[in-house]
Amino acid sequence: MTSQQLEPTEDDFGFVPDNRPVHDDHDPAVEALEEKYWAIVSKFEGYGYGAKIVEPHDEWLHIAVRVPDDGRYPGPEVHHWAAHVYDYHGGAEALITIDSDSKPVVSQIAPNPWPEYWAVGTFPDPEPNESTARTALKIAERAINPPPAPDYTQPPSVNPFAPHKAGGLLEAIAGWVSLTNRRPSPEFAMLAAIGFVSALFSRRAVGPTHAGLNMYLAGLATTGFGKEHPLAALQCLAYDCKMPWLIGPGDITSGAAIEKIVRRRPAFIMPMDELGALLESVNGRGAATWAKTIRKVLLELYSKSTGSWTGREYADPDKDSSADPIFAPTVSFMGMSTPETFYAGLTEESLSDGFLNRLTIVSASERPKKQEAGPLAAPASLIEMVKDYAKALPQSDLAAAGSRTANMRPSMVTVPWADESVREHWDAIEDWQVSQITDHGRLEGVMGRFALQVLKLATVRALSMSPAEPQVTMSDVEWGRAIVWKSVTYIEQGIETHMAGSAFEELVNAILNALRASPTGYLSMAVLVKKKGVSKADHKMVKAALDRLFERGDIYMPSIVGTGMRVTLAGREVPDE
Incomplete structure (x- = not known):
């Protein structure tokens, strides 16, 4: 579930959020709690949830988070005349407390705004149903208990073609x-x-x-x-x-x-x-x-x-x-x-x-x-x-x-990022792409634009959802990643199935045969490129063939020795030089 930080501007009901500090004194007890408060607030903000001290005490703090009933655009703002925050569009209130041990808990879910504040405007749904309260609870719990970081080695669970x-x-x-x-x-x-x-x-x-x-x-x-x-x-x-x-x-x-x-x-x-x-x-x-x-x-x-x-x-x-x-x-x-x-x-x-x-x-x-x-x-x-x-x-x-x-x-x-956490998420996908090529030997010719394709698809989905105010959200990125994951997997499987017996496979086998013929199980690159079946291939093809052999586990990652490169069969011990 994604979120969007609301800008502190006047809304349709004349509400202007109050961004003044809650306390200007220097009460040591309050300052100690504030320090713990800001530590947990950073987690809120990482998921696009703004928060504010609305009622500090000696042992706990209240943080109110405004949650819309559809759960799509949580935009917390502090009401300037009350100690709690309500959604003006029929959402439930989620009240979170942080105790003196900095343990945040969801302590209250209000099913609808208090009647005395109805004069602010007309509420389309003044009595949200049970599912609205559950949505509020789910979002609030996610804010204080963020989900684990995505495992980029596994495909997203979403079916992007539905x-x-x-x-x-x-x-x-x-x-x-x-x-x-x-x-x-x-x-x-x-x-x-x-x-x-x-x-x-x-x-x-x-x-x-x-x-x-x-x-x-x-x-x-x-x-x-x-x-x-x-x-x-x-x-x-x-x-x-x-x-x-x-x-x-x-x-x-x-x-x-x-x-x-x-x-x-x-x-x-x-x-x-x-x-x-x-x-x-x-x-x-x-x-x-x-x-x-x-x-x-x-x-x-x-x-x-x-x-x-x-x-x-x-x-x-x-x-x-x-x-x-x-x-x-x-x-x-x-x-x-x-x-x-x-x-x-x-x-x-x-x-x-x-x-x-x-x-x-x-x-x-x-x-x-x-x-x-x-x-x-x-x-x-x-x-x-x-x-x-x-x-x-x-x-x-x-x-x-x-x-x-x-x-x-x-x-x-x-089209902007919905919040900073989405940008960081995509950056992590880009880093994962690089590691798959450099550390795991996957072909750059297949993986080289994984993150870029994800972002193109995510942007298309963001425009499809809201062309008037498009933003790339976490779900947009994961939807795009699911498609590109399937695409890359299919390409790799297709290469193995349909390109076997090609000139590329002949080059792969020629390199493997040359290494196996070597008494030591390794060859310098300068020697390898002169071997039969290898000498006529260009540099890019030789590199791609070595990537394939490394990915299959037939060779170790080519290593630098002196001023050149050395290619070694997997399972062979080579003395350090």
């Missing part, structure tokens, strides 16, 4: 996509919803670290999983909402073709029916030069969504592309493929050039059951909802219009 777990516009779109699909897959329905919402706010909003909302989405499944429908629904919704600029081409022939459309429309999502076939034509060993430019452009554009991109420099002496930059190009794609075709389109270079860690891959878990489905047309309620959400973002009409002009620097809304 529409109600996403909420807001994502829930509405995913539900409609499933309802109109003869073979509904919740994973692919949510993928379409994510793609649409990211495109809707692309070049208009960015995350707390100023990360753009461009995403490379891929859905993988065999035949019979209804893969075509989410792509069709994505386009249908944009056209029915009279927003055709959100949809880009479904088939691209070269990097120059991508640049051409980006110069016309700098933000869109491309629905691709055969993503695997495209990758195979782009990455294959016999790929034409023009096809290879597609991969190069996609790699470049991913990191340019908040910067500028000049595209390709042409031989035409009258054309200077560097003098005509595209500001904040925000290009996304959503592609479908079978696993076999998709992985056949990947090469060894894909494991090290960063293309894979730019992808968010979703795979359907169960073969969908057939259902009756009506014609594919967005209902009026969904169209109205999309348009309302697009208008709700706190952005001027001029800025919104400028978001579709390539040579105009867009004015984008920065």
Whole structure:
């Protein structure tokens, strides 16, 4: 459950919180209690709960926390004429005491505000029901007993593909996509919803670290999983909402073709029916030069969504592309493929050039059951909802219009963290990502943008929940982490299953055979790269192969010896040098 610190401003009922110190004297007993009080307050504030001494005594302190009835936005403020705090919108009061041993306990739950304060305004729900009191109690207990730190070695427990777990516009779109699909897959329905919402706010909003909302989405499944429908629904919704600029081409022939459309429309999502076939034509060993430019452009554009991109420099002496930059190009794609075709389109270079860690891959878990489905047309309620959400973002009409002009620097809304604890939580995910690569040998080409993808998804969910006042909350981050966790796991499993026998695996085996042939069980890097089957591989591929061997437990982490590196078989003792 997340929280939001309320600003000390006058509310609808004329209430102005009193932020003056409660005591200005220097009573030693009170000061001793205050010191203990502030120690526990830091825990409150870490979860977004403000607190204040409202009634100090010699042996205990009262801390009142205001809790709304929906439990979503706890915003504690001290009432300026009373010793207790009440929610003006039907919530219950949670009264917490801290004794002389600094042990906080929930000592009282008031089911409704006192009648004498009703004159302040009209209470929509003056008598909250039993569940409201339980919600208040739960939030108050969490404030004084914070949950243990998340275990980043385990996936989040939330099912991110359940529409109600996403909420807001994502829930509405995913539900409609499933309802109109003869073979509904919740994973692919949510993928379409994510793609649409990211495109809707692309070049208009960015995350707390100023990360753009461009995403490379891929859905993988065999035949019979209804893969075509989410792509069709994505386009249908944009056209029915009279927003055709959100949809880009479904088939691209070269990097120059991508640049051409980006110069016309700098933000869109491309629905691709055969993503695997495209990758195979782009990455294959016999790929034409023009096809290879597609991969190069996609790699470049991913990191340019908040910067500028000049595209390709042409031989035409009258054309200077560097003098005509595209500001904040925000290009996304959503592609479908079978696993076999998709992985056949990947090469060894894909494991090290960063293309894979730019992808968010979703795979359907169960073969969908057939259902009756009506014609594919967005209902009026969904169209109205999309348009309302697009208008709700706190952005001027001029800025919104400028978001579709390539040579105009867009004015984008920065979606903030809900509170400091959420930022710290995401920072910890980023640190975990680095440790997985450096300490546990996981491929950087797969894990290298784990935290970034989490934040992009979290920002999309925050906009989906409240475009007028978006904030990235803890639940947004965990929802995004659940999707990226599944994506990375699926990629790693797919590499093992579908890329076995490839040139990369041949390189892995060549390194392993060279080490086993060494009497000592180790080789210097300078010697290893000259061995048969290794000498023709580039540095990135050798590093990726060593990462794979370390991850499998076949070798120790390469160590520095003198001025070079040494690679050692696992289980072999090597004398220190």
